[in-house]
Amino acid sequence: MMDLKAGLWQQQTLKLAMTQELSQAIALLQYSAQELSAFLEEKALENPLLKIENVNIKPMNPLMDRNRRNHQKSEKDWIEQIADKPFSMEEYLLSQLKITNLTAQQMKVIRHLIKNLDENGYFKGELIEISQNMRVEHDVVDECLAIIQTLEPAGIGARDLQECLLMQCYYKNPNNELAQTILSNYFIPFAEKKWKPIAKELGASMKDLQDVFDEIQQLNPKPGALLRNEPTTYIIPDAIVEQTIEGLTVRMFDESLPRVRFNDSYYQKFQNQNKQVSRFLHDKVQDYQWILKSIEQRKETLTKVVAKIVEKQPAFFQKGSQYLVPMTMKEIASELDVHESTVSRAVREKYVQTPIGTYPLKTFFTSTIQTLTDEESTSSTQVKNEIQSLVAEENKQKPLSDQEMVEQLKLQKGILVSRRTVAKYREQLGIPSSSKRKRFV
Structure with missing residues (x-):
């Protein structure tokens, strides 16, 4: 029989409390450089003692800048000075039309139909619905779509992949009746390479079908993508691994990050005010110190993780990606005496520049x-x-x-x-x- 009695006992336990500061340090570790910059900018709005200096933005000197521009302009070839103003898909397609041969109504419908093309150049509207909404005969709308489909790149304005490839096939070789027949009547089985019954029905050889397949492989399933003029995106590495005489070295690349400074003038101006202001300043000083500490911890942890990766993957950095050896986050965490989640956060959205290219840090972890x-x-x-x-x-x-x-x-x-x-x-x-x-x- 159990003896159940009420009483008081003392028990000592070790427990980790998730404080706001600890949560902030964890968040900063997993932030990419861009996310960290945005976080610091936001913090600067909340904390008047935290001053942000964007070191990658230099102050302007009008005289020096004007002289530099004049010098650079004289060295450039004249053609390089032409403005790079990319065309939109609508502008590009409309520029091909012979406007004199089209009525005002046709131009209006064509403009509307072009707005219904998706990013790959496929027509995603409903002709009957457009006809009713614009109060235009269905035949006119259908004819206007046919006009769009005659424009370049070939395949633009198609309603599905089958029509897109058929249009391109005809544009490329109008006399290839076998390819057109296959795309029109045997599209799915042909794509699934169920060729024997197709060859038998059409009286063609397997080699003939192979030739058609090879020709179709050269077509573009996304013609509209050719008209997308997107700006080039650049990856800024978080760490740089270099080959030196002493061996592989690791350094952090934090030039792109804003510098955090203490706004001493603000602090000196208000520190001797009333208790409420003093308490506010005290809290903001602590907040500033925690942010500095969290940033330093982020840099230290990231440096240790990258250094350990380099230590365990020297052949990769010296010879190429084919020499990547098995490595897990658990293994790195164990050797650094940290939790596996810490390594996972440290490598999230981070990149390293190496002698053989720039890679996401997650690349190095394989089963x-x-x-x-x-x-x-x-x-x-x-x-x-x-x-x-x-x-x-x-x-x-x-x-x-x-x-x-x-x-x-x-x-x-x-x-x-x-x-x-x-x-x-x-x-x-x-x-x-x-x-x-x-x-x-």
């Missing part, structure tokens, strides 16, 4: 694949590279099945993987199945 020898292992990236090599070197008339690749990896490289794993990696690489890779030439 381990077993090999025939217990002493060695390989990474999933290496296995994918081997699969690509096998497909590149295979007999295209008798492509390797997933099971045959399993056996080849085992015999040639000593890599043990399942057929399911090979199929998953093959799909991730965008490699079709063996039946769809087969050629009839």
Whole structure:
């Protein structure tokens, strides 16, 4: 029988409380450089003691800038001074029309139809609905869409992929009746490479169908994408790995981050005010100090993680990505004596510039694949590279099945993987199945 009595006992436990400061430090660690900059700008609005200096923005000296511009202008070729004003899809298409041959009504409808093209150049509107809304005969709307479909790039204004490819095929070679018949009447089975019944019905050879397939492969399924003039995006690395005489070195690249400064003039001006103001300043001083500490902790943790990656992946940085060895976040966390989630946050949205290119830090973490020898292992990236090599070197008339690749990896490289794993990696690489890779030439 249990003796249940009420009483008071003391018990000592160790517990980590999620304070606001700790939460802030965790958040800053996972922020990308852009997110951190936005966070600091926001904090500067809340805390008058926190002053932001954008070091990448230099003050303007009108005299020096004018002299520099004049000097640069004289060195440039005249053609480089033409303004780079990109055309929109609408402007580009309208510029091809022979306006003198079109009525005002047709131009109005064409403009409206062009606004219904998606970013890939496909027409996504409903002709009947547009006809009713614009109070225009359906035949006129249909004719206007046909006019758009005669413009370049070929395939623009198509209502689906089948029509898009058919339009391009006719534009490229109007005499290729076999290709046009296949795209018109056998689109799905042809794409699935169910060619034997198609060849039998059309009285064509498998080689003829292979030629049509090769020709269709050269067409563009997204013609509108050719008209997108998007600005080039640049990746600013968070860390830089360099090869020196002493070996591989790591340095953090924080020039793009704004500098945090203490607004001493504001503090001196208001520090001797009443208690309420003093309490406000005290809180803001603590907030400023916590932000500085969090930024320094972020930099320190990120430096340690990158340095450890370099230590464990020297061949990658010196020879190339094919030498990436298996490595997990848990392994790095264990060696740095931190939690795995800390490593995960540290590498999130971070990039490293290396002698062989700029990579996301997550690139270096791969799963381990077993090999025939217990002493060695390989990474999933290496296995994918081997699969690509096998497909590149295979007999295209008798492509390797997933099971045959399993056996080849085992015999040639000593890599043990399942057929399911090979199929998953093959799909991730965008490699079709063996039946769809087969050629009839």
